[in-house]
Amino acid sequence: MKFITTREDLIKPLQMVCGVVERRQTLPVLSHVLLSLQEENLTLTATDLEVQMKTHTPVRGMGDGGAGDITLPARKFLDICRALPEGAEVQLICEGGRAQIRSGKSRFTLATLPAGEFPSIETRESILEFSLAQKDLRQAIERTHFAMAQDDVRYYLNGLLLELAERVLRLVATDGHRLALCEQVREEEFYENQQVIIPRKGVLELHRLLEDNDAETRVTLGSNFILICTPEMNFTSKLIDGRFPDYQNVVPMSTDKTAVCEREPLRQALGRVSILSNEKYRGVRMAFSQGVLQISAHNPEHEEAEEEVAIDYTGSPLEIGFNVNYLLDALAACDTEQVQLLLSDPNSCCLIRGMNDPSCRYVVMPMRL
């Protein structure tokens, strides 16, 4: 394999795929990136056996024998490209199990592994396909991903639920303490209802790489994989084989207390109070009454913070405790000027949603004070 390209044309695709490469490996080839050259198009692939990321970049071939497949150590390749001067021209020549990178007066020889050893995730037998704008998928992930669990023994919570039902595309994430739900109503109806759980790592990579544009994004579901194709990349992930908890049951249907307030002042007040909340448990006390919400927190050093926020509140006064981080996450994800907080009692959840925005709902369970 032989080609010439610029530093910039290599860095961007390498950064895209390298997020998938784990720092520690048992299988040496997993620390490598697969390069496939066909005419003037170089495809780069990285995988951790669960998530696979593929992207491409234009290169100039260098005569005959240019096409072919090799694997290179992913991080070293990226580090070398990054360290080269801006705009530098880069040549890659691969012969007899060694790859040489040349740029100006620099020479780097990297070890390669046979491309045939590079594993790929099986994506045959698709069940369902649909398309949407890249920015819509990005936004739905943006507004839900933070509520996923991390290293929970209930492994099905360490991921994001993607559900297709009638005309709705729905993403749901929960860690058992709070839940985020985002829906998009679509023009055409899904013929088959589907529920799949995408593993956490894949979701975070998607969140990092999806762009805020209208480009068509094609989603393919199989019985044990999801394939998402944008003009820049092909993302494949295996699915978590498990039953997601019945989230419908925990989104409250009726509450007897409603508070409406400006989102930004509330978020800022909570942010300030959180400084003096217990570092480990993050509890804040919220006292709702006619016209005013009092927020307070204290820590084991007996330091205290108090704030007041103007609210439009109907219902009897209520005192309730929350993990302030859960509230801040939910408020950051709503993007309306005003938010609605629906409550019932100190032992029941709070439903947060943007004013006049039915697409997203956030459920937060209280803390005992």
Next chain:
Amino acid sequence: MSPALDRCPRLWPRAIIHMDMNAFFAAVEQRDDPDLRGRPVAVTNGLQGTCIITCSYEARTFGIHTGMRLTAARRLCPALVQRPARPRVYARVSAAIMTALRDRVSPDMEVFSVDEAFLDVTRCQRLHGTPLRMARMVKAIVREVSGGLSCSVGVSGDKTTAKFAAKLEKPDGLTVIPPWEARERLRDIPVTALCGVAEGIGRYLARHGARTCGDVAALPVSVLARRFGNLGRRIWLMCQGRDPDRIHLDTPPPKSLGHGKVVPPATRDRALLLTYLQHMSEKVATRLRRHELEAQVFFIGLRGESAWLGERLQTAVPVCDGGAIFALCRDFMDRAWHNEPVFQVQVTALAPRPRRLQLTLFEETASPSDALNVVMDEINRCYGEFTIAPARLLQRSTMPDVIAPAWKPAGHRQSL
């Protein structure tokens, strides 16, 4: 000591008293049995115990010390009298002493262990008089409420020097090191003689040519800080008689909460080990519940000939139920234990947190063990530990419980 010190009108900027009971457990035994007074006494864990927990000063003159095997001690002193420990009695005496000192000398008191306490008397100087006078008060109060037991007392301007001073004269001593003399008095003392400076730190300092407190004080503080962080900075100050550590009034919330027990040497009997592990699981769970705590990560360990075989295991949700913890033990035994000889078992709840602090969305079907535990705890509170318990514990070890050095008169450390 100069008698002038007692009349000195100068107020100390900071005054700390350290109280250390003399051969506490052995002294309680001698107090309660006149036959033992003046005789060498060794306290062991029950009559089966072979390791000396404490011994009387009469025994110490033979070279017997804490941690020595009974057989070795008998070779040094054939007349040695063995007494089984009575942890509940010691706990009661200790609690009485600590309460009296807090009520009558200074509320700023830190119970350092079952037989040691620090009192910050800085703010009591106008009320009670000089630090020396207050040290005498401490000795008198201890003698009075404990039924005649003696203690050694050290007085200085910081905790480390006060503790060092208390050690200088034993038994029944009283040593005052005024804060302005502390640096000078510590100068030629080996740094490892200070509380909290272990062998490892001592070796590191020795490589820098620092053996005494004076040597360490002469080192740049950065040498200690680079290697030991804040502890290093503290040691540097300690060596100058300026230990900044304050009196810790309340017991901080537990970082872990565990129980362990010695098993018959080199046990390979799986069923027996499981019984020990269940015994410890139930003790940990009961204690978690008593303090309204729960935990999700547990350390389960077996001590082998030379090393621990142990793992941190996680339950699905935070628990305080012995059955759930024991299930982790079974899982651990199935996977990790391959018939190695075992000498000790340990079950520890790591990072316990207040129970049901954060409510959850998907209520795990309220486990029947919750209701059972409430009833079990109530029965055991009335009729004694393990009056009702899982049937397997009928086979449990009859070795008595040991009082931990970190025992406190109140809070989560008040356990046997």
